[in-house]
Amino acid sequence: MTKDEFWEGVRGGFPIMLAASPFGALFGALAVDNGFTIADAVFMSATVYAGASQMVGIELFGNHVQPWLVVLSVFAVNFRHVLYSASIAKYVRHFTFGQKFLAFFLLVDPQYAETEKRGERGLAITFSWYLGFGLVIYIPWIINTLVGAIFGQMIGDPKAIGLDVLLPVYFMGLVMGFRKRDRFLPIVTVSALASVAGMHFVGSPWHVSIGALAGIVLAACLPPSERAAAPTGVEKEA
């Protein structure tokens, strides 16, 4: 456990914490709006800790959907994490059992993306760095949920202060960071088309699983390229 690496992680996670904060507050406000108490909302943020699925969960709960279906939906929306933990396995193998437990609990989208990026640039993935990066997002997520739940009405219309544009632009930046990877363009094109089609014909949140699956199946089916045989080059930071 080294202090420097911990604080390097904190600094790295800080901008993401700022970008995620409005959504934590929004979740708190929407949860109370859907029949949660303030404590329920905070409890969900602290235990589930997966923004999009929390939104789906409260939406379904508010519509009195059967509990098993709510849990199944949360599982489906979060299914991408199976792929994340498989993908970063090579970087966290040296963690102790307890460290792995905590690390996987904190494995949100930006945590995954930064771990992958850092690993590919050849930097060490230490538990100190991982924890610093994770906690600077996790703790404010809970606090923002509390604030949002208490002052729900003060957010008013999220569109008026431009909140709705932040998440898609943020994810777009993450996608661009992977543009040096093998088969980047065909994968992104197929996933984009499939997710839009999924949104149109099936509806949210299934477009996530449908679009992701399309790109991943394509990558598995394409003949192995010459680049794939060579060692992976260092990815440029987005």
Added chain:
Amino acid sequence: MDPQHLNLIYLIIAAAVATFLTRVGGYILITQMKQIPPRLEAALNAVPAAVLTTLVAPAFVYGGLDVTIAMFVAFAIALGFNLSTLRMLVIGWVVVMLIRHVVL
């Protein structure tokens, strides 16, 4: 605590366990395998771009004209000048606020 509220607590705990299973499941699966088949590796390699694209494309298409323009401008400037994600966020936010509060 009334039974209905208790059910909500159980529901949240079940959702938390389901989420944790997705976060640990991939690691358990992959470490049980002796060697990763090349096609599986190609598939895993495609995961981040494939998943994150599904969070971008529908917003670009269905988010409204102002969001579409903001995303396009942020994308073009960030790509052209090789900007960080945070700067790209600021550009997207400024463009959408300009459209909503100055242009309209």
